[in-house]
Amino acid sequence: MSSPETTTITSWNIRQLAQALQDQTVTSVQATEAYLGRINQIDSILHAYITVTQEKALADAQASDNRRAAGKILGPLDGVPMALKDIFCTKGILTTCASKILANFVPPYDATSWQMLERKGAVLLGKCNMDEFAMGSSNENSAFFAARNPFDIERVPGGSSGGSAAACAADLAVYTLGTDTGGSVRQPAAYCGVVGLKPTYGRISRFGIVPYASSLDQVGIFAKDTEDCALVLSAVAGKDEYDSTSMPLDVPDYTKACQKDVRGMTIGIPKEFLGQGIDREIIAALEDGAAKLEQLGAVIKEVSLPHTPYALSAYYILATAEASANLARYDGVRYGLRIEKDNVSDTMEATRSAGFGDEVKRRIMLGTYALSSGYYDAYYNKTLQVRTLIKDDYDQVFAGGIDCLLTPAAPTTAFKIGEKTGDPLAMYMSDVCTVPINMAGLPGLVFPYRLSGDLPLGLQLIGAPFGEEKLFTVGHALECPRLLPRDIITQAKKKGVVA
Amino acid sequence: MAISISQVEYVAKLAKLKLTEEEKIDYAKNLSAVLDYMEHLKEIDTRNVVATTHVLPLQNVFREDVVKPGLPIKEALANAPDQQDGYFKVPRIL
Secondary structure (H helix, E strand, C coil): CCCCCHHHHHHCCHHHHHHHHHHCCCCHHHHHHHHHHHHHHHHHHHCCEEEECHHHHHHHHHHHHHHHHCCCCCCCCCCCEEEEECCECECCECCCCCCHHHCCCCCCCCCHHHHHHHCCCCEEEEEECCCHHHCCCCCCCCCCCCCCECCECCECCCCCCHHHHHHHHCCCCCEEEEECCCCCCHHHHHHHCCEEEECCCCCECCCCECCCCCCCCCEEEEECCHHHHHHHHHHHECCECCECCCCCCCCCCCHHHHCCCCCCCEEEEEHHHHCCCCCHHHHHHHHHHHHHHHHCCCEEEEECCCCHHHHHHHHHHHHHHHHHHHHHHCCCCCCCCCCCCCEHHHHHHHHHHHHCCHHHHHHHHHHHHHHCCCCCHHHHHHHHHHHHHHHHHHHHHHHCCCCEEEEECCCCCCCECCCCCCCHHHHHHCCCCCHHHHHHCCCEEEEEEEEECCEEEEEEEEECCCCHHHHHHHHHHHCCCCCCCCCHHHHHHHHCCCC | CCCCHHHHHHHHHHCCCCCCHHHHHHHHHHHHHHHHHHHHHHHCCCCCCCCCCCCCCCCCCCCCCCCCCCCCHHHHCCCCCCEECCEECCCECC
C-alpha cells in the first residue's frame, strides 16, 4: 500500500491519525516527518514555534513505532505529534516563556500535564510562541517574534497562547496545549478557527507551568474539533500531588459526551454578553446558533449575570496583583538572566529591567500599585469581593436549571497586527468575553461556528464547575466542519511578507 | 485618577524595576488610563461581601509525609547564573 501524501497526513485529526497508525498505512515517524517538513516550510512565516524539537520528536516517534510493533501501544495519543506553549516546563528542553529573562532556561523537571501526555506516547514537535509570561491578547508581546494568524497573515492569532492556536489551525501539530488566565486559550482559538478549552480551575494540574496569576491560571487544549479536545482532556485531567489545587475527582471518558443529544438541555444566553462593543455579525451568529439548538430540541432562556460589566476591571487588578508577586522570583539568583552589578539589590533591578518586556513591566507596576500600602483595600481586597459577586451570579444561574451558557468568544474576529499595540486598554478589552469565566473558575469551550469573510468566528460555551461534559455535548452539536486557512506561502507572496 | 511620576518611581522601587524617563511618562499615562477605567468598581456595594481568594471547595489539602528524593544539587544549580561550592552565588548584599 502506498503511503498517504504529506499534506493529507497533516490534515488529519487525532482519531484519523490514530486509525491510520493502527491500520499501519502510516508510521509515527512518517507522520512526525510530515509535520516537521511542514513546520520547516511555513513556520518562518507564521512563527508559531519558538523551539522545534526535531531530534526528540523523531526519537519519540520511533519509540512509538517500536511499541506498536511489539503490540504495546499506550492509547489513542501514542505516536501523535503535538506541541506545547513555551510556558510548560519540559525537562532538558529550553522553556523561555517568550521572555528574555528566561531565554536560556532549561527546566530540570516536567510539567505534570506534559508528563501525563508523554507517558501516553505523545510526540513533542516543539514549544509554541506566546505573549511574554502569557501577558497579552495578540502574541505581539513575545520577546522574540510575533506569531501570525494562518487565516490572514497580516492579522494576530490572538493571545497569549497565539502560537499554540496558530500551530493547530495551520496543521503544524495535531493538537496543542496552552494556558488560559483570562482567555488566553479561548480568544486565540476563536481567532484561529480551532476548538479551545479552558477547563474548570482544578481540573488539570498547574504544576510546572510558569505561573502568571495562580488563582486564575489553568491548562487548556487546542484541537481540530471537540471530540479531539475531549480525548486530550481525558488524558491530562486529574489530581496531582504536586498541585494542591487540583481536584480529587474522577476523570470520565469525555469523548462519550460528544455523542450525546442536546434534546432537553437548557441553554442560557446571558444578556450582559450581547452589549456594546460586540460585533453585530458575532451576535447574529450567536442567535443563529441558539436557533439551531432549539431546532435540535434544546430550550433557550435569556439569563442575567448582572456583575459581568465589572469583571474586566476586577480581573486586571487581581491578575496583575498576583503577577507582581509571582514574578518576584526573577531576581537573577537561581536561574534566568543576571545583569551583574556591585551589589545584590542593583543586580536585581538591572536584571529585571533588562529582562522583562514592556507589557510585563506595566502589569507588574499595576499589580504592585494595587497591593501597595494605602491602596490594598481599595483595589485588591475590593476585587476579591467583586469576584464573589461574579461567582454568585453564575452559581445562581446554574442552580436555576441552566445546563450551560452560550456567549460570544471575543468582541470581534482577529484584528490587524499593530492595531492595538499603542493602547493597552483597547487590547485588554479583547478579553471582555473570557475573563469572567476565570474569575468564577468555570469551564469555557470555544468552537468555530463559521467564517466571517476570510476570518473564523467562534462562540463560547460556559459550564458549571466540572461541567465539561455538557460543553462537549453542545459544542459538538454546534461546531462547523473544520475551517481551513488558505495556502500560507501564497498568502506570503501576495502580501509581500518575507519568510 | 492621575498617577504622578513620583508615584510611578515609588512603585517601580517596590517592584525592583529601574525605569527610563520615557517609561516613567508612558506608565504614568497608561496606568492612569487603566485606573480611571477601573473607577466604576467603586459603584458596587461590597459591604458584608466575603472575599474569594480561590474558587475551589478545598481546604487543608493533606498527604502522607513520605520521604522522597529531591532535586540533586547539580540539577538545581544547572541554571544558576553563578555558583560556588554547591551554592548559588550573588554579589555582596551590604
